[in-house]
Amino acid sequence: MSADDKTVLALVMRLWAHGGALLSWEHLGVDVRGHERTMHALSRLLEIGFDVRITPSGVRLVPPDDTPCSHEGLAGLGVPIVCAPVVDSTNTMAAMLARAGAPHGTIVIAEAQLNGRGRHGTTWFSPAGLGVWFSMILRPSSPLPHPGLVSLLSGLCVLRVLRLAGAHEMVLKWANDVLWRRRKVCGILVDRVDWPPREAYVTGIGINVHHRKADFPVELRAKSASVDMALPHRANRLALTASIAGEILKAWSVHEPSGFTEIPEAWNAECGTIGMSVRVGAEGELFVGTVQGVDERGALVLTLPDGTRRAITSGHVEPLVSAP
Ligand code: BTN
Numbered sequence: 001m002s003a004d005d006k007t008v009l010a011l012v013m014r015l016w017a018h019g020g021a022l023l024s025w026e027h028l029g030v031d032v033r034g035h036e037r038t039m040h041a042l043s044r045l046l047e048i049g050f051d052v053r054i055t056p057s058g059v060r061l062v063p064p065d066d067t068p069c070s071h072e073g074l075a076g077l078g079v080p081i082v083c084a085p086v087v088d089s090t091n092t093m094a095a096m097l098a099r100a101g102a103p104h105g106t107i108v109i110a111e112a113q114l115n116g117r118g119r120h121g122t123t124w125f126s127p128a129g130l131g132v133w134f135s136m137i138l139r140p141s142s143p144l145p146h147p148g149l150v151s152l153l154s155g156l157c158v159l160r161v162l163r164l165a166g167a168h169e170m171v172l173k174w175a176n177d178v179l180w181r182r183r184k185v186c187g188i189l190v191d192r193v194d195w196p197p198r199e200a201y202v203t204g205i206g207i208n209v210h211h212r213k214a215d216f217p218v219e220l221r222a223k224s225a226s227v228d229m230a231l232p233h234r235a236n237r238l239a240l241t242a243s244i245a246g247e248i249l250k251a252w253s254v255h256e257p258s259g260f261t262e263i264p265e266a267w268n269a270e271c272g273t274i275g276m277s278v279r280v281g282a283e284g285e286l287f288v289g290t291v292q293g294v295d296e297r298g299a300l301v302l303t304l305p306d307g308t309r310r311a312i313t314s315g316h317v318e319p320l321v322s323a324p
Contacts, residue, residue: 001114005115008044008114009114012045012061012086014028015052016063022059024058042059045061048127049112066237068109069084069110076246077105077107078105079105081106082097082106084110087113089116089117090133090204091135094107094204098202105137112128120316124206132237132241134245135204138150138202139199141257144260147190147192149260152263153255154248155267156263156266158178159171162230165227165231165235165239175300175315176190179225185224190204207227209237210227210228210237211224211225211228276319277319280316282315288305291317297313
């Protein structure tokens with residue numbers, strides 16, 4: 001993490017702890033040398049979406065009304081919760097906690113991420129006030145034969161909760177996307193953490209919730225959507241977070257003892273790309289084929305143009321017909 005990022009984190013923690021009240025410059029301890037660094041950190045907070053009010057007497061940070069960073073709002077889950085207004089990446093922080101022995105179910109939630117991580121080394125756009133960005137530590141009782149099923153299970157849980165909230169046209173796309181009208185609403189990044197004697201998985205969930213089209217960076221606009229776009233009302237990020245985390249904990253306790261054997265069939269029933277022609281970049285090769293669904297390991301099964309079947313364990317799927 002850069003020195004600038006550290007200043008941003010230190011500043012936002014102080015402002016957030018004030019719960020929306022004005023913090024005077026004097027209290028912020030801004031001296032002549034530090035002033036420029038503080039102003040730079042404040043403009044970074046504005047840039048990543050925080051409602052920061054700068055006045056001659058001090059600074060106020062107004063927390064969004066439905067912030068998922070709420071110990072009280074998530075207490076019913078009965079698992080350890082780490083909430084922070086800003087982190088580098090909730091997955092990175094959860095992986096550190098998992099290595100330090102944090103128990104099954106531990107959740108790390110942030111209002112915004114400075115370096116949100118996506119699959120295949122991409123970055124994940126995670127500003128304040130708009131989305132749900134959290135990670136959960138999952139600890140199997142014995143090593144998982146098919147780790148790919150963790151992300152399928154997480155995607156199914158997100159889909160169920162969004163449907164229950166009234167977002168009906170949501171479907172799944174391998175490996176771990178939730179789409180609305182072919183545009184991505186949610187992405188999931190699963191990291192495996194070795195912590196002998198028990199491995200852990202960190203499932204990191206990113207959901208675009210309140211974004212309007214213009215809130216996405218230009219390069220994401222054509223392929224991204226948000227929960228609010230799919231609903232007749234404004235979603236509540238705290239309620240979504242609590243329901244999804246609860247759903248994952250429940251699904252894990254139901255399916256982990258039997259090795260998640262029922263997940264592939266449940267996932268295929270919700271997959272929106274079965275029968276579609278797609279292009280998949282995997283293992284340094286490019287495959288074009290028709291999606292059949294996932295197999296018992298969670299691998300994507302394609303029928304290639306020569307009629308052969310190919311199972312792909314890791315890759316990026318692009319439908320050959322793009323979003324309208
Ligand atoms: C993808 O590329 O589709 C996966 C995106 C996963 C983003 C989430 S946001 C919360 C968690 N923390 C991260 O750094 N990434 C995941």
